[in-house]
Amino acid sequence: YGGRLDQLYSIMMIVLQKRFKPLISKIKFISKNNVIEYFLPGEYTIDNIDKMEYLSYILMSKVKALTLRDVKYELTRKDFDQPLALISNEFLNNQATLIFEKGIIAAIQSRDYKA
Secondary structure, eight states: OHHHHHHHHHHGGGGGGGGGGGGGGGGGGESSSSEEEESSSSEEEEEETOOOOEEEEESSSSSEEEESSSSOOOOOEEEEESOOOEEEESSSSSEEEEEEBBBBBEEEEEEOOOO
16 A cells, blocks of 8 residues: 555545446455545455455444454444444454445454554
């Protein structure tokens, strides 16, 4: 991501541009320690990428009926009225379930930086 916070934020926000909406499910950003994927409403199974320790959900907009399963911190049909970062969750097994009815969510799999 270039190491600059302004560049990272620009990348994260790109999916909010209407011209990219048809591509949201295909956009993926990959670095050594992070993988970012975007999701539109629906039900998804997220596979744990090898050596990624954490799973964070960044709510890019209002989100309705968010359910997180098969993770350390689960939720059931929770509504959020504004963007929010639900960070540092963890897979219980090799897959997690993401379900929601409205909004855009970025799922970030990450690991701590090791020099």
